[in-house]
Structures are given as C-alpha cells and as structure tokens.
Amino acid sequence: MTDYRPPAALLAKAETLTEALPYLQRYAGKTFVIKYGGHAMGDAELARDFAEDVVLLKAVGINPVVVHGGGPQIGAMLKRLGVESQFVGGLRVTDAATAEVAEMVLAGKINKEIVAWIDAAGGRAIGISGKDARLVVAEKVQRTEPDRNSGIERHVDLGFVGDPVAVDPSILTMLASQNVIPVVAPVALGVDGHTYNINADTMAGAIAGALGAARFFLLTDVAGVLDKSGELQSDLDPARIAELTADGTISGGMIPKVETCVAAVEAGVDAAVILDGRVPHAMLLEIFTRQGVGTLVRR
Ligand SMILES: Nc1ncnc2c1ncn2[C@@H]1O[C@H](COP(=O)(O)OP(=O)(O)O)[C@@H](O)[C@H]1O
Numbered sequence: 001m002t003d004y005r006p007p008a009a010l011l012a013k014a015e016t017l018t019e020a021l022p023y024l025q026r027y028a029g030k031t032f033v034i035k036y037g038g039h040a041m042g043d044a045e046l047a048r049d050f051a052e053d054v055v056l057l058k059a060v061g062i063n064p065v066v067v068h069g070g071g072p073q074i075g076a077m078l079k080r081l082g083v084e085s086q087f088v089g090g091l092r093v094t095d096a097a098t099a100e101v102a103e104m105v106l107a108g109k110i111n112k113e114i115v116a117w118i119d120a121a122g123g124r125a126i127g128i129s130g131k132d133a134r135l136v137v138a139e140k141v142q143r144t145e146p147d148r149n150s151g152i153e154r155h156v157d158l159g160f161v162g163d164p165v166a167v168d169p170s171i172l173t174m175l176a177s178q179n180v181i182p183v184v185a186p187v188a189l190g191v192d193g194h195t196y197n198i199n200a201d202t203m204a205g206a207i208a209g210a211l212g213a214a215r216f217f218l219l220t221d222v223a224g225v226l227d228k229s230g231e232l233q234s235d236l237d238p239a240r241i242a243e244l245t246a247d248g249t250i251s252g253g254m255i256p257k258v259e260t261c262v263a264a265v266e267a268g269v270d271a272a273v274i275l276d277g278r279v280p281h282a283m284l285l286e287i288f289t290r291q292g293v294g295t296l297v298r299r
C-alpha cells in the first residue's frame with residue numbers, strides 16, 4: 001500500500017468530477033437547448049468558454065442545440081447603415097430593409113462565428129437558420145399595446161416579426177445523431193413566403209418545446225430575474241412570473257425571455273433556466289454542481 005496522498009488541490013479536482021457524476025448519469029442522451037444571447041457574447045474569452053462548455057456537453061453524451069441571438073449586433077449594423085430601430089415589448093419593429101439586415105447579421109455573421117468557436121474547441125457544428133429543412137415556419141406576430149392617452153389596447157404593426165407556428169425538429173435530431181452540434185439563427189420563412197425576424201428567446205423556446213428538451217438555458221447579461229430591489233429570484237413558476245410582469249418588475253428584453261420559459265415548460269420541457277452568460281462557464285456550474293445559479297422556471 002502506498003502512503004502517497006495527492007495534494008489537496010488535486011483531490012479537489014477529483015471531488016469536482018465525482019460531484020458531477022449523478023448529473024452525468026442523469027443527463028446522458030438528453031437534449032439541452034441553449035439560447036445564447038447577443039449580450040452574453042461579450043468578449044473572445046467568454047465566447048471560448050461558452051464553446052468549450054457546449055463541446056464538453058456533447059463529449060459526455062448530452063445533445064446540445066444552440067439557438068443564438070444578436071440584438072446588439074443587429075443594432076450596431078443598422079446604426080452603421082443609418083437605419084433607425086424601435087422596440088415594442090422587447091421586439092424589434094422590422095420593416096423589409098431591417099429584416100434583410102437582421103438575416104445577414106444573424107444567419108450570416110454571428111451563426112458562422114459560433115460555428116468557428118465550437119470548431120476551435122474541438123467540436124463539430126453546423127450553422128442553419130429556421131429556413132433550413134423547414135425547421136421553423138413563422139407567422140406574423142399579432143400584438144396589442146395600451147394607447148398612451150386612452151389606455152385602450154390597440155393593434156401595433158411590428159412588420160416582419162414572426163412567431164414560430166410550426167417546428168419540425170427532425171433536422172436537429174439527425175445532426176445530433178451524426179455527432180454534430182446544430183447552431184440555429186432566429187430567422188424563418190413565413191407561411192406567406194416572406195422572411196421573418198424572430199426574437200431569439202421565442203425561437204429557442206419553440207425549438208426546446210418541439211424537441212421535448214430536458215433543459216432549456218437562456219444565457220443573458222443579468223444574473224437572472226431580479227425583483228424590484230435587485231434580488232435574484234432563484235425559483236419561479238408561471239403564476240409568479242405573471243405577477244412580476246403585471247406589476248412591471250419584469251420589463252423590456254426580459255419579457256420574451258420569461259414568456260418563452262413558461263411556454264417551454266408548459267410544452268413539456270422539464271425546466272428552463274435564465275443564466276448570466278458573463279460568468280465564465282456559467283452553464284457547467286449550473287448543470288454539474290449542487291448549487292444552481294440563475295433563475296429556474298418550473299411548472
Ligand atoms: N426583472 C428583471 N430582471 C432582470 N433583468 C430585467 C428585468 N426586467 C428587465 N430586464 C432587462 O432585460 C435584459 C435582458 O434582456 P435582453 O437585453 O433582451 O438580453 P439578451 O440579449 O440576452 O436576450 C436585462 O439586461 C435587463 O436590462
């Protein structure tokens with residue numbers, strides 16, 4: 001028998017791995033949908049960490065599907081082109097020119113950047129949009145907003161902003177079975193043949209629901225859902241979310257995020273988690289350790 005005892009720091013690494021064991025066993029073979037927000041794409045180092053996490057999930061037998069945003073990047077490109085952009089309830093009002101720019105930035109630039117990061121981390125990725133293999137078919141979003149003076153709900157025309165009305169996830173399962181990580185841009189064809197810009201949270205939630213994902217992660221630039229005093233809400237159900245939205249605690253870009261979490265868990269996703277993408281390896285910490293981070297949404 002040897003009396004060699006590894007240094008504490010080395011033993012701690014072994015403990016980290018054994019702490020992960022029950023999660024590795026629980027999640028092998030399951031599908032995780034990961035929404036990677038434009039704000040979470042921060043710097044190159046964070047992007048590298050994110051890609052490593054995704055490749056690690058694949059390596060341990062989980063099937064990650066990445067759905068990305070790019071709101072700030074679309075905004076920057078529109079600014080360069082001198083095009084004004086407006087948001088209603090967290091959605092970008094999208095005329096034909098804006099839809100064209102959104103598709104170029106999302107499906108052209110950002111999609112392939114993420115593919116390249118995954119490649120650099122040793123994974124194989126294929127970038128597609130909702131248009132490919134009819135993954136998603138969209139319909140024009142119908143929205144109402146209270147009129148500023150009378151308070152009466154009025155229809156607002158958001159242009160080419162789509163809601164996913166049909167999702168055929170077979171292309172995603174096919175890619176996953178070939179050891180490929182799908183990376184999806186939130187653009188789709190409408191039933192009318194037009195190109196629609198879809199909020200990336202909404203797109204990701206629809207895909208998570210159609211795949212019956214075990215987990216749905218939304219990586220953003222806040223710790224999770226915060227209450228009025230800035231406290232992180234670590235556990236929320238649809239009823240509490242409705243209260244926080246009605247009293248204005250949840251606003252702007254957080255609205256489509258929580259709406260999509262509720263829709264996903266109601267469609268059969270086990271749990272949705274809103275996470276801080278600015279934290280290095282936020283996903284690994286959430287999945288493989290006992291302490292969750294972020295806001296967990298369950299039914
Ligand atoms: N209750 C809330 N808790 C946390 N963030 C909120 C809340 N209400 C509104 N927000 C806003 O939502 C933003 C996240 O949405 P968004 O900017 O669309 O991110 P992403 O680009 O990651 O999709 C936060 O940065 C914050 O400004």
Ligand SMILES: CC(=O)N[C@@H](CCC(=O)OP(=O)(O)O)C(=O)O
Binds near residue numbers: 094162253
């Ligand atoms: C209709 C609509 O709002 N589409 C979004 C699509 C990108 C997106 O959602 O990106 P984030 O996740 O980074 O915010 C937009 O044009 O900004």
